[in-house]
Amino acid sequence: xxxxxxxxxxxxxxxxxxxxxxxxxxxxxxxxxxxxxxxxxxxxxxxxxxxxxxxxxxxxxxxxxxxxxxxxxxxxxxxxxxxxxxxxxxxxxxxxxxxxxxxxxxxxxxxxxxxxxxxxxxxxxxxxxxxxxxxxxxxxxxxxxxxxxxxxxxxxxxxxxxxxxxxxxxxxxxxxxxxxxxxxxxxxxxxxxxxxxxxxxxxxxxxxxxxxxxxxxxxxxxxxxxxxxxxxxxxxxxxxxxxxxxxxxxxxxxxxxxxxxxxxxxxxxxxxxxxx
Amino acid sequence: xxxxxxxxxxxxxxxxxxxxxxxxxxxxxxxxxxxxxxxxxxxxxxxxxxxxxxxxxxxxxxxxxxxxxxxxxxxxxxxxxxxxxxxxxxxxxxxxxxxxxxxxxxxxxxxxxxxxxxxxxxxxxxxxxxxxxxxxxxxxxxxxxxxxxxxxxxxxxxxxxxxxxxxxxxxxxxxxxxxxxxxxxxxxxxxxxxxxxxxxxxxxxxxxxxxxxxxxxxxxxxxxxxxxxxxxxxxxxxxxxxxxxxxxxxxxxxxxxxxxxxxxxxxxxxxxxxxxxxxxxxxxxxxxxxxxxxxxxxxxxxxxxxxxxxxxxxxxxxxxxxxxxxxxxxxxxxxxxxxxxxxxxxxxxxxxxxxxxxxxxxxxxxxxxxxxxxxxxx
Amino acid sequence: xxxxxxxxxxxxxxxxxxxxxxxxxxxxxxxxxxxxxxxxxxxxxxxxxxxxxxxxxxxxxxxxxxxxxxxxxxxxxxxxxxxxxxxxxxxxxxxxxxxxxxxxxxxxxxxxxxxxxxxxxxxxxxxxxxxxxxxxxxxxxxxxxxxxxxxxxxxxxxxxxxxxxxxxxxxxxxxxxxxxxxxx
Numbered sequence: 001x002x003x004x005x006x007x008x009x010x011x012x013x014x015x016x017x018x019x020x021x022x023x024x025x026x027x028x029x030x031x032x033x034x035x036x037x038x039x040x041x042x043x044x045x046x047x048x049x050x051x052x053x054x055x056x057x058x059x060x061x062x063x064x065x066x067x068x069x070x071x072x073x074x075x076x077x078x079x080x081x082x083x084x085x086x087x088x089x090x091x092x093x094x095x096x097x098x099x100x101x102x103x104x105x106x107x108x109x110x111x112x113x114x115x116x117x118x119x120x121x122x123x124x125x126x127x128x129x130x131x132x133x134x135x136x137x138x139x140x141x142x143x144x145x146x147x148x149x150x151x152x153x154x155x156x157x158x159x160x161x162x163x164x165x166x167x168x169x170x171x172x173x174x175x176x177x178x179x180x181x182x183x184x185x186x187x188x189x190x191x192x193x194x195x196x197x198x199x200x201x202x203x204x205x206x207x208x209x210x211x212x213x214x215x216x217x218x219x220x221x222x223x224x225x226x227x228x229x230x231x232x233x234x235x236x237x238x239x240x241x242x243x244x245x246x247x248x249x250x251x252x253x254x255x256x257x258x259x260x261x262x263x264x265x266x267x268x269x270x271x272x273x274x275x276x
Numbered sequence: 277x278x279x280x281x282x283x284x285x286x287x288x289x290x291x292x293x294x295x296x297x298x299x300x301x302x303x304x305x306x307x308x309x310x311x312x313x314x315x316x317x318x319x320x321x322x323x324x325x326x327x328x329x330x331x332x333x334x335x336x337x338x339x340x341x342x343x344x345x346x347x348x349x350x351x352x353x354x355x356x357x358x359x360x361x362x363x364x365x366x367x368x369x370x371x372x373x374x375x376x377x378x379x380x381x382x383x384x385x386x387x388x389x390x391x392x393x394x395x396x397x398x399x400x401x402x403x404x405x406x407x408x409x410x411x412x413x414x415x416x417x418x419x420x421x422x423x424x425x426x427x428x429x430x431x432x433x434x435x436x437x438x439x440x441x442x443x444x445x446x447x448x449x450x451x452x453x454x455x456x457x458x459x460x461x462x463x464x465x466x467x468x469x470x471x472x473x474x475x476x477x478x479x480x481x482x483x484x485x486x487x488x489x490x491x492x493x494x495x496x497x498x499x500x501x502x503x504x505x506x507x508x509x510x511x512x513x514x515x516x517x518x519x520x521x522x523x524x525x526x527x528x529x530x531x532x533x534x535x536x537x538x539x540x541x542x543x544x545x546x547x548x549x550x551x552x553x554x555x556x557x558x559x560x561x562x563x564x565x566x567x568x569x570x571x572x573x574x575x576x577x578x579x580x581x582x583x584x585x586x587x588x589x590x591x592x593x594x595x596x597x598x599x600x601x602x603x604x605x606x607x608x609x610x611x612x613x614x615x616x617x618x619x620x621x622x623x624x625x626x627x628x629x630x631x632x633x634x635x636x637x638x639x640x641x642x643x644x645x646x647x648x649x650x651x652x653x654x
Numbered sequence: 655x656x657x658x659x660x661x662x663x664x665x666x667x668x669x670x671x672x673x674x675x676x677x678x679x680x681x682x683x684x685x686x687x688x689x690x691x692x693x694x695x696x697x698x699x700x701x702x703x704x705x706x707x708x709x710x711x712x713x714x715x716x717x718x719x720x721x722x723x724x725x726x727x728x729x730x731x732x733x734x735x736x737x738x739x740x741x742x743x744x745x746x747x748x749x750x751x752x753x754x755x756x757x758x759x760x761x762x763x764x765x766x767x768x769x770x771x772x773x774x775x776x777x778x779x780x781x782x783x784x785x786x787x788x789x790x791x792x793x794x795x796x797x798x799x800x801x802x803x804x805x806x807x808x809x810x811x812x813x814x815x816x817x818x819x820x821x822x823x824x825x826x827x828x829x830x831x832x833x834x835x836x837x838x
Contacts, residue, residue, distance in 0.1 A: 083344025
């Protein structure tokens with residue numbers, strides 16, 4: 001077994017019967033590999049990691065890996081993560097959510113977790129569709145695209161996940177495609193090591209639903225589309241809004257020092273004990 | 277034993293003190309009348325004892341956060357009223373299937389919907405039992421005095437930890453906002469139960485394996501027993517399954533652990549019941565009116581007693597059946613259209629006449645209301 | 655003996671606070687059994703508000719007041735609404751600066767709000783003046799217990815102000831007695 005594969009193998013659960021639930025060619029597996037490599041690089045132990053997911057294709061991701069893993073209800077991963085982190089701040093809590101999961105049903109939790117600046121890492125797989133339930137349009141489906149609940153094409157404007165995270169007050173926000181898997185490794189590693197609420201938007205593809213309904217070809221075709229449309233944030237800064245239309249701006253969008261909730265709460269404890 | 281000191285406490289304040297005494301160290305909540313004083317009290321008390329209070333964006337998030345904290349090994353609770361309780365239902369179901377101990381205080385106000393925010397009601401009795409979907413076990417306790425707000429909260433945590441089940445602490449606005457002179461029992465006199473943790477090495481840990489009690493030991497995230505928790509039906513290792521035999525085993529075990537514990541879980545008060553010819557069955561604040569009515573009836577030579585279930589769910593079937601066999605009539609006053617009385621009627625095999633007394637006008641049921649009903653049978 | 659008191663008026667007059675103070679004084683300092691309840695509307699200021707205190711040497715079951723031994727009315731509406739709940743020998747005390755139509759001449763009429771404004775320059779201590787008068791008229795609570803209970807529940811900076819208010823209330827209570835035409 002090559003070392004590259006061995007590394008991933010070492011983090012998988014071997015008492016869990018594979019195969020996994022994802023379609024052949026899905027980007028979720030690429031993200032899983034990236035996540036494992038990133039965690040390995042941080043030097044954190046398996047016992048220190050808590051992986052929390054919501055509902056959807058990526059909701060099944062934690063079950064395959066040998067960490068403390070929690071598969072919660074639809075949209076609520078960040079609320080469970082908040083409880084875990086505040087109850088035991090020594091744990092490194094990472095949530096895995098989809099675009100529907102984090103932006104629609106869990107949109108409120110997302111902006112408030114960012115506002116509180118809880119030390120949790122939120123990884124959001126954005127494939128612009130509800131894949132598991134059969135290709136309905138999501139809050140990130142672009143205007144004019146087709147979905148199984150928008151057969152006359154979507155008339156809603158899409159959320160920009162990363163830009164929303166920046167506005168809501170996250171300490172760290174980055175975006176990358178699954179095509180650029182090695183860049184994704186580094187971005188996730190930085191997000192995990194960041195103190196405060198960190199967000200990684202992972203642009204991925206659902207060729208089974210989104211790609212098929214919008215005639216975008218195979219998984220390989222969609223990966224090529226990512227390659228051809230990704231623009232690093234440094235380069236994007238020099239481009240006009242017109243030139244950036246339909247492009248994916250990748251890299252670190254925000255990395256700043258903000259008061260972290262758990263540290264602020266220690267001040268509350270000190271004040272309370274002064275009273276008692 | 278330490279000397280008892282008397283304090284004037286509100287029901288909601290006593291719930292806070294009970295929770296702290298029981299070892300609760302995490303509270304997540306959202307403001308709502310008439311439960312807000314619990315959140316306020318927790319925000320003051322928890323940081324004093326190295327606990328954590330967080331005000332979430334809604335009740336859905338509050339319920340998620342307390343489950344998360346409990347999975348990390350910390351005793352947790354939230355508090356709400358009708359509208360918020362409705363929002364919590366999905367994640368209460370998660371706590372049921374994933375067997376995560378936690379306590380939810382539901383201070384009942386008039387409904388449906390926004391209803392009567394500042395008035396009392398007992399209209400969530402069925403929601404406490406069946407509010408979340410799917411077949412699930414749950415425990416619901418109902419205190420009727422400020423002192424019980426303390427002791428029953430301790431019991432709620434104990435049962436939750438012992439059976440790994442969410443426990444609903446259901447009372448009404450009257451009890452929650454009432455102030456009484458109470459002497460809280462000293463900490464060392466209280467029984468405090470903590471969840472069983474695994475004693476086997478991590479390699480041997482099977483997180484949802486059955487045992488004689490039906491309650492598997494629970495490891496906290498970070499303790500070295502890495503395992504999977506899901507709201508999906510799962511096998512003994514916690515991994516999702518749809519194999520009929522594994523599904524059946526889990527769902528039946530969840531029920532069996534509560535059924536086996538009925539003797540321990542169920543608690544009720546018998547008041548002047550020894551020679552009673554008519555029984556009043558009542559809970560939370562209405563039980564106080566019932567007791568007053570029984571005393572007044574006896575001054576009139578009428579043998580009336582009160583049975584007060586503290587455990588509302590699981591339904592105290594054996595006790596109720598025995599009462600039905602020994603009295604000629606039962607009066608069930610409730611601040612709803614007849615939620616608990618429906619259960620009593622369900623187990624009545626023609627033993628006794630059952631009379632319901634329902635008020636849904638946001639006002640408490642008075643002793644006089646009950647005495648007027650009594651005249652119909654006695 | 656069961657003693658039932660209802661303190662009524664509108665939100666913001668501090669009726670719930672004086673209910674708590676009375677309950678604490680009688681229950682904790684005088685050693686009797688006591689239950690205090692309240693009912694209020696959604697408004698923090700204005701709207702109906704009432705606070706009830708049940709006092710007894712025995713166990714108190716029913717926590718609400720139905721046959722009143724004492725009724726305090728701090729506005730006209732509460733007086734109109736609750737007067738009929740008063741027992742035959744029950745005591746009616748009204749804030750005469752706000753209640754202009756009193757249903758019986760057998761009522762203690764004291765201008766709590768005006769006194770608070772004129773004597774102490776703070777309308778918000780009208781409730782403390784009222785509870786002082788209640789103590790004097792009803793004799794249900796010891797003066798020392800009441801003082802202790804007031805000081806425990808008000809912010810330290812206002813201790814002197816509240817002590818003065820209490821004293822005014824008690825003096826007014828004594829004076830007011832003289833205006834009862836036929837006692838008992």
